Amino acid sequence: MSSAPPAIRCRSLAKRYKDVIAVDGIDLDVPSGECFGLLGPNGAGKTTTVEMIEGLVAPDGGEVEVLGLCWERDAIALRERMGVALQETRLAERLKVVEVIRLFRSFYSEGHDVEEILDVVELGEKRDAWVEKLSGGQRQRLAIACALVGNPDILFLDEPTTGLDPQSRRQLWDVIEQFKSRGGTVVLTTHYMEEAERLCEHVAVMDHGKVIALGSPRELIASLGADHVIEFALGDGAPSLPESVLAALPGVEAVRHDGPRYTLTAAEPHCVIPALMVELERRGVAMTELLTHQASLEDLFLSLTGRHLRDT
Amino acid sequence: MSGSLRRYLDPLRELTLARFREQLRQPEVLFWVFAFPVLLALALGLAFRNRPAETIHVAVESGPGAEALLDDLQATGGFAASVVSPEVAQEELRTGQVALVVVPGDSLVYRFDPTRSDSRLARLATDNALQRAEGREDVRVTRDRLVTQRGARYIDFLIPGLLGLNLMSTGMWGCGYSVVDARRRKLMKRLLASPMRRSQYLLSFISARLILLLPEVVVLLGFAAAVFGVPVRGSVLSLGVVALLGAMCFAGMGLLTASRAQTAEAVSGLMNLVMLPMWVLSGVFFSSSRFPAAMQPFIRALPLTALNDALRGVMIEGASLGALAVPLAICALWGGASFALALRVFRWH
Numbered sequence: 314m315s316s317a318p319p320a321i322r323c324r325s326l327a328k329r330y331k332d333v334i335a336v337d338g339i340d341l342d343v344p345s346g347e348c349f350g351l352l353g354p355n356g357a358g359k360t361t362t363v364e365m366i367e368g369l370v371a372p373d374g375g376e377v378e379v380l381g382l383c384w385e386r387d388a389i390a391l392r393e394r395m396g397v398a399l400q401e402t403r404l405a406e407r408l409k410v411v412e413v414i415r416l417f418r419s420f421y422s423e424g425h426d427v428e429e430i431l432d433v434v435e436l437g438e439k440r441d442a443w444v445e446k447l448s449g450g451q452r453q454r455l456a457i458a459c460a461l462v463g464n465p466d467i468l469f470l471d472e473p474t475t476g477l478d479p480q481s482r483r484q485l486w487d488v489i490e491q492f493k494s495r496g497g498t499v500v501l502t503t504h505y506m507e508e509a510e511r512l513c514e515h516v517a518v519m520d521h522g523k524v525i526a527l528g529s530p531r532e533l534i535a536s537l538g539a540d541h542v543i544e545f546a547l548g549d550g551a552p553s554l555p556e557s558v559l560a561a562l563p564g565v566e567a568v569r570h571d572g573p574r575y576t577l578t579a580a581e582p583h584c585v586i587p588a589l590m591v592e593l594e595r596r597g598v599a600m601t602e603l604l605t606h607q608a609s610l611e612d613l614f615l616s617l618t619g620r621h622l623r624d625t
Numbered sequence: 626m627s628g629s630l631r632r633y634l635d636p637l638r639e640l641t642l643a644r645f646r647e648q649l650r651q652p653e654v655l656f657w658v659f660a661f662p663v664l665l666a667l668a669l670g671l672a673f674r675n676r677p678a679e680t681i682h683v684a685v686e687s688g689p690g691a692e693a694l695l696d697d698l699q700a701t702g703g704f705a706a707s708v709v710s711p712e713v714a715q716e717e718l719r720t721g722q723v724a725l726v727v728v729p730g731d732s733l734v735y736r737f738d739p740t741r742s743d744s745r746l747a748r749l750a751t752d753n754a755l756q757r758a759e760g761r762e763d764v765r766v767t768r769d770r771l772v773t774q775r776g777a778r779y780i781d782f783l784i785p786g787l788l789g790l791n792l793m794s795t796g797m798w799g800c801g802y803s804v805v806d807a808r809r810r811k812l813m814k815r816l817l818a819s820p821m822r823r824s825q826y827l828l829s830f831i832s833a834r835l836i837l838l839l840p841e842v843v844v845l846l847g848f849a850a851a852v853f854g855v856p857v858r859g860s861v862l863s864l865g866v867v868a869l870l871g872a873m874c875f876a877g878m879g880l881l882t883a884s885r886a887q888t889a890e891a892v893s894g895l896m897n898l899v900m901l902p903m904w905v906l907s908g909v910f911f912s913s914s915r916f917p918a919a920m921q922p923f924i925r926a927l928p929l930t931a932l933n934d935a936l937r938g939v940m941i942e943g944a945s946l947g948a949l950a951v952p953l954a955i956c957a958l959w960g961g962a963s964f965a966l967a968l969r970v971f972r973w974h
């Protein structure tokens with residue numbers, strides 16, 4: 314990492330809502346110019362963390378520094394330099410797209426030309442459409458346009474692609490990559506692993522208000538010990554297989570099972586699968602499903618918490 | 626204009642425009658602001674128009690001499706009288722079909738409800754007609770000279786009240802509802818994450834009200850002048866100042882009412898709680914002097930009462946602003962205090 318001061322520095326950041334500890338003392342350093350991802354299931358504390366960094370929620374404890382400034386002293390200067398897209402903000406329904414962007418532009422002393430931003434987010438054709446007529450993807454691009462129009466140094470995106478179709482998602486990724494390519498820093502929360510793997514240099518995986526893993530997506534996946542995952546299921550009523558038997562198969566690094574479904578982590582699936590078939594044959598058990606994929610952050614979360622990201 | 630002032634006013638102008646556009650683009654808002662008060666004025670103006678002197682409805686109980694009394698009344702004119710059985714007469718009086726029952730006999734008996742003003746009028750007119758028919762002579766010569774004056778009719782009383790009512794409703798709803806809506810959609814939170822100042826946000830509600838105020842006043846008063854010939858006796862400038870102060874007062878109260886509420890239901894309930902007593906007490910449809918004396922200090926202190934008094938002062942009596950200092954001060958106090966309190970307790974998230 315470079316010696317430039319970090320874009321964001323948090324120390325022992327904490328927030329509690331009544332009886333619930335939303336954020337439980339976390340430390341984060343986000344280097345300038347990179348995209349940093351906060352990953353985790355709903356309720357993990359991602360949004361609270363981001364909103365404390367954005368100066369929208371006052372922390373109960375700890376420190377936040379953004380671009381070397383802090384909220385108590387430099388709030389206005391900080392707001393001039395950051396762009397924000399909150400989770401599910403519904404902007405004024407009966408304003409035109411261009412009117413909304415112009416409104417946000419007026420708040421910043423310096424920034425982009427409104428028409429230029431319309432092109433960046435590819436909303437030129439919808440320039441004069443009312444916000445209420447926009448699709449989900451177009452609304453998100455408008456939200457990002459409002460975040461970009463003040464020419465920020467740092468961009469905060471809270472679940473920017475949740476609920477979008479793959480094409481809209483890719484369009485948004487392009488916009489974020491463009492911003493990064495001009496040297497901007499991005500903080501992104503998501504529960505899509507694919508998104509984090511594509512956009513982020515570093516990710517922090519959060520669960521129950523704590524950071525449970527921190528590193529580059531590649532490093533984190535590598536920490537699983539192998540980069541392939543084999544999932545299979547047995548027919549109803551089949552006797553369960555002892556984990557020790559599976560672990561003894563050649564090249565298997567880890568075994569996990571949940572009812573009739575088994576997950577193996579392995580470096581070389583082409584060695585494991587034939588041996589697995591022989592073992593099942595010998596026991597007279599039928600397989601009903603077999604999948605293999607490259608290990609992802611999703612698998613990392615599963616191995617760290619025993620839970621899937623999306624159904625927690 | 627200095628740079629920093631422009632930096633302050635640019636966002637204020639854009640916020641104001643945004644608010645103004647949003648309102649104009651909602652047909653229901655236009656209806657409540659412009660069409661509703663006009664329709665209300667039209668309906669009430671027609672219902673309570675001054676009618677030619679009314680026919681007096683009288684029942685004569687059947688019995689000896691009843692027919693003669695009927696003849697006397699009919700000969701006088703202005704009466705709709707009939708001879709009916711005592712039971713029917715009683716029923717007609719009870720249900721208000723007649724104002725008075727005449728019971729024939731050696732001494733005439735008038736049966737009526739003294740709390741009904743039309744009955745008291747009918748008693749006087751009937752007695753007068755019957756006494757004259759029996760030969761009473763008036764001791765002095767009198768003549769009637771009839772005048773019906775603009776400015777003294779019900780509609781002239783009503784229009785300033787409706788204007789006050791409208792300034793209250795649009796001020797309260799226009800500011801209060803938008804605040805809660807922005808809070809609910811997290812738009813307010815998003816705005817706060819930008820360098821926008823909180824004062825710009827709150828002032829934009831006031832300035833958007835100002836833009837809407839002029840057409841609002843002109844439409845209602847123009848309609849009243851064109852259709853009912855309702856005059857504005859005082860200066861237009863005075864009227865403008867009173868309307869402006871009223872609008873500001875209720876914009877402040879709207880912001881205060883909405884300063885904590887998080888849902889549309891909560892703010893609607895609060896709005897009604899604030900406005901309903903003034904609908905009834907503040908002399909919109911009838912004079913607030915009809916309420917008991919003990920309530921008057923309270924009623925006088927309500928902002929809508931003060932605004933209505935000031936509007937009537939300008940429109941009906943042609944009063945100068947100096948003469949209206951007390952009601953204007955009451956409005957200013959309510960508005961200023963509400964705005965200051967709203968700033969302190971406002972929930973920004």
